[in-house]
Amino acid sequence: MITEISENFYRITLPMPFRLRHVHAYALVEDGQAALFDAGMLMPGAGQKLEADLAGIGLSVADISDIYLTHTHTDHCGLAGWIQEKSSARLHLSDEARQMYDHFQQGEDLIARARLFYARRGLPVRDVEAIVEEIEDLRGRIPRFDVATPLRDRETRRFGSRAFEVIFTPGHAAGHVCFFFRDEGLLLAGDHILPYIAPSLSPTIGDEVFQPLASYLESLAAVEKLPVSTVYPGHGNSFNGVHERIHEIRDHHALKKDMLLKRIGARPQTTFGICEETIRAVADDWEKFMALNETYVYLQQLKQEGVIREGMAGKTVVYSVV
Numbered sequence: 001m002i003t004e005i006s007e008n009f010y011r012i013t014l015p016m017p018f019r020l021r022h023v024h025a026y027a028l029v030e031d032g033q034a035a036l037f038d039a040g041m042l043m044p045g046a047g048q049k050l051e052a053d054l055a056g057i058g059l060s061v062a063d064i065s066d067i068y069l070t071h072t073h074t075d076h077c078g079l080a081g082w083i084q085e086k087s088s089a090r091l092h093l094s095d096e097a098r099q100m101y102d103h104f105q106q107g108e109d110l111i112a113r114a115r116l117f118y119a120r121r122g123l124p125v126r127d128v129e130a131i132v133e134e135i136e137d138l139r140g141r142i143p144r145f146d147v148a149t150p151l152r153d154r155e156t157r158r159f160g161s162r163a164f165e166v167i168f169t170p171g172h173a174a175g176h177v178c179f180f181f182r183d184e185g186l187l188l189a190g191d192h193i194l195p196y197i198a199p200s201l202s203p204t205i206g207d208e209v210f211q212p213l214a215s216y217l218e219s220l221a222a223v224e225k226l227p228v229s230t231v232y233p234g235h236g237n238s239f240n241g242v243h244e245r246i247h248e249i250r251d252h253h254a255l256k257k258d259m260l261l262k263r264i265g266a267r268p269q270t271t272f273g274i275c276e277e278t279i280r281a282v283a284d285d286w287e288k289f290m291a292l293n294e295t296y297v298y299l300q301q302l303k304q305e306g307v308i309r310e311g312m313a314g315k316t317v318v319y320s321v322v
Contacts, residue, residue, distance in 0.1 A: 002027075002053040005232060006184055012053045014040035016075045020235045027054070027064075027139025028189055030160030035066040036089070037179060037188050038234060039231045040102060040280055042078035042141045050079065061086045066159065068151070069093040071173040072101040074141040076234060081143035090148035092157075094168065097175025098147055100204070104139050110205070111135065117205045117258055121296060122270025122316045130285040131292075151177055169223065171216025172199040174207070178223065183227030195275060197237040198252045200225065202293035203300070213253060213301040220246050260298045261321075268318035271296050 001013045015047065016023045026037040034054070040046050051061055064087045069077050072093065077273050083089050093101075114135050116177045118128045151157075153168035167178045169192040179188040191199045201212040228242045241246065272279070275295040279288045299319055302308045308319050 002056050006186065007237065010057060011198060011232065012050060014046050014049055015043065016041045017043060018075070022235065024234055025050070026232060026234070028159050028162060029057065029059065032059070033063050033065040035068060035159040036064050036083070036102070037068045037082040038070055038076045038190065039067055039083060040078060041075040042082065047082055058067070063087070064089045064173045067091045067098060068179060070178065070234065071176040072097045072142065073173060073191070074138050076190065077101070077145070079143040084145055091145055092149050092151055093147060094151045094177050095177040096170065097173070098150065100141065100173060100175050104142055111206050120315065120317050121292065122272035123292070127288065130271060131289050134286055134289050155294070167222060167226070169219035171212055171219045172201060174204050174210050180226055182227070185227055187223070187226070187228045187231050187242070189231050189233045191234045193223065193231055193242065193249070194233050195239045195245070198249050200290055200294065201297045202290070203296055211304060212297045214304065220249065257298050257301060257311045259260065260295065261302060263309065264319055264321050266320055268311060268313055270316050270318055271299060274299070274319065301321060
């Protein structure tokens with residue numbers, strides 16, 4: 001489905017197999033060419049859906065001259081390589097997003113580090129291997145693409161007669177950016193701010209410096225200062241009232257963090273032990289993966305705040321209250 005959101009500016013809704021069932025790309029059109037903001041997911045029928053929607057406004061994939069990525073999660077960048085095969089599209093993303101992309105192309109090294117990371121979180125072997133399968137599936141949905149230029153925080157880019165600002169918003173992903181069209185108050189938010197759910201937060205395996213929750217909350221504050229009138233997210237409907245939504249998301253994370261803290265006692269527990277009840281109640285391996293990642297993110301934030309301590313019990317990492 002293609003919908004005009006502003007003059008010569010379109011939202012294209014593409015399929016994805018995960019819980020949200022859809023992902024949005026946005027096409028800015030001028031002089032017979034299009035800049036595409038995010039590129040959907042590589043899956044059967046998605047490319048054909050993009051072709052059909054563009055045909056509805058008299059264009060084709062070959063007319064895409066530029067691709068701007070909010071981040072390199074598979075549902076936002078998966079079709080980028082396919083589009084470049086059919087066009088001369090230049091691709092633009094942050095250096096951090098490029099590093100995340102390279103990280104997922106590391107094959108057996110990535111899998112080995114993932115096995116070690118999740119085993120150290122206390123997961124049983126079966127659950128570790130289920131997570132490895134999920135990571136392998138994600139890797140298979142991100143084909144190779146070529147990068148033309150890196151995006152810089154607060155820089156202004158132009159496409160035709162329109163200008164837009166690049167706003168760095170790490171948190172949901174280390175290299176996440178939003179695109180702000182100041183003249184219209186229009187924010188292409190990717191997965192930074194969603195209308196119905198709080199965006200998921202996950203660790204970057206092998207990067208102990210990046211703190212997803214702290215970074216995400218700082219990024220919310222950066223967007224809060226912008227004169228945004230309408231948010232166009234990567235999933236769900238567009239919405240107004242960005243300040244109210246930011247307040248709701250902050251409250252959500254504060255509540256979840258406090259609830260997790262109440263589960264931690266003086267006896268050291270692994271990440272898996274702390275969230276085992278939640279994970280066992282979920283049948284889907286992907287949802288288990290996300291629940292474990294979220295628990296780890298909150299534990300790292302609580303450790304940074306000095307209210308819990310981290311230690312080792314054999315080969316596993318454990319946590320206890322201070």
